[in-house]
Amino acid sequence: MDNCSIRKMNQEDLSLVLEIEKVLFTSPWNQEMFLQEIELHDSYVMEIEEVVAGYICGWEVGEEFHITNIGVKQSFQRKGFASQLLFELISSKMEKGFRYFFLEVRESNFKAIHLYHKFGFETIGKRKRYYNYPVEDALIMGLFPYGKPDYI
């Protein structure tokens, strides 16, 4: 996809990111939450023809990397963009020495669960009533390219 690129998210991206986020989630992140990701953690946007069409955020925690958010604008879904975001993020973190990848997902979010399975994520647990609007359990999923840690 020649017309698509991934780069660090910055404050100027937030109006478009928030617009996408509000459509995708019933309990969307607000500006403050994205600002914290930009300032303290890792967040990237995908641009298609120089317009933000998706994003991914995560936290480095020791040897673990926690993916905290991923979204692709509805009109660009099912074209491989989330896969590309995940692939770039996971590969770059593996190169930096991260060994374990974690995330939470709504139990009913079959699109995202399919995506994570395609990457080799497996379900390792459940957080009861983790989400609101509507209340729902979260699956905890992990990807262990070098094998599971002792504590799993």
Ligand SMILES: CC(C)(COP(=O)(O)OP(=O)(O)OC[C@H]1O[C@@H](n2cnc3c(N)ncnc32)[C@H](O)[C@@H]1OP(=O)(O)O)[C@@H](O)C(=O)NCCC(=O)NCCS
């Ligand atoms: C989940 C999401 C990020 C996927 O983005 P995307 O760019 O459409 O994903 P891709 O095109 O890379 O698809 C990769 C795989 O995801 C799965 N998938 C994506 N959309 C799907 C759908 N509508 N039905 C079934 N599986 C789907 C498939 O396994 C797909 O692979 P395939 O096309 O070879 O079958 C997107 O649907 C989204 O933004 N959803 C709302 C936000 C969200 O739920 N984020 C996850 C929070 S944990």
